[in-house]
Amino acid sequence: MVDLVISWWLNFIPIYVIYYQEPRSCKSGKSLTSEKTGNKMGLVNAKVILKNPRERELQALEVEALADSGAVHLCIPEHIKIQLKLEEIDKKEVTLADGSRKPVPYVGPIEIRFKNRVGFAGALVFGDQVLLGAIPMEDMDLVILPEKRLLDINPDSPNIASTIVK
Numbered sequence: 001m002v003d004l005v006i007s008w009w010l011n012f013i014p015i016y017v018i019y020y021q022e023p024r025s026c027k028s029g030k031s032l033t034s035e036k037t038g039n040k041m042g043l044v045n046a047k048v049i050l051k052n053p054r055e056r057e058l059q060a061l062e063v064e065a066l067a068d069s070g071a072v073h074l075c076i077p078e079h080i081k082i083q084l085k086l087e088e089i090d091k092k093e094v095t096l097a098d099g100s101r102k103p104v105p106y107v108g109p110i111e112i113r114f115k116n117r118v119g120f121a122g123a124l125v126f127g128d129q130v131l132l133g134a135i136p137m138e139d140m141d142l143v144i145l146p147e148k149r150l151l152d153i154n155p156d157s158p159n160i161a162s163t164i165v166k
Helices: 078-083 134-139
Strands: 004-009 013-018 045-051 061-067 074-076 088-095 101-114 117-125 130-132 142-145 150-153
Touching (some): 061 078, 074 101, 078 117, 088 117, 134 142
Parallel strands (some): 061 130
Antiparallel strands (some): 004 013, 045 061, 045 101, 074 130, 088 101, 101 117
């Protein structure tokens, strides 16, 4: 049975993440396995639809996104920014895994759709793939199911996204 862990984010708003944060890489290059279960661990990818709500005539893009509860923001590559004609709102300084800092464009708004959920977010223009972080996942009430390597809607609220506002 999968344990439900509550991790705290920002102003002590609970984010429901199932079981554990997936390791990002293995120096040896071998596939990682769980010591408890012997199951192979891996990345969780999901198809999401991205759209620019300010440009209604533009077609939405269906993309493969890496769901990462250890990341905070939505990140998109430059070519997605160009295709959706997203405007740069600001620059944000990001801290990379090696500890270095780099300013990157912050664009938006972006409409994000997954199954029966919709959310709106800004995005950091960075990297070579779409990364769905904790803020957009929490906004749409999504959970990561690591044993199945799936992103899914919260089974406790299958028909409508729920959140805590106290």
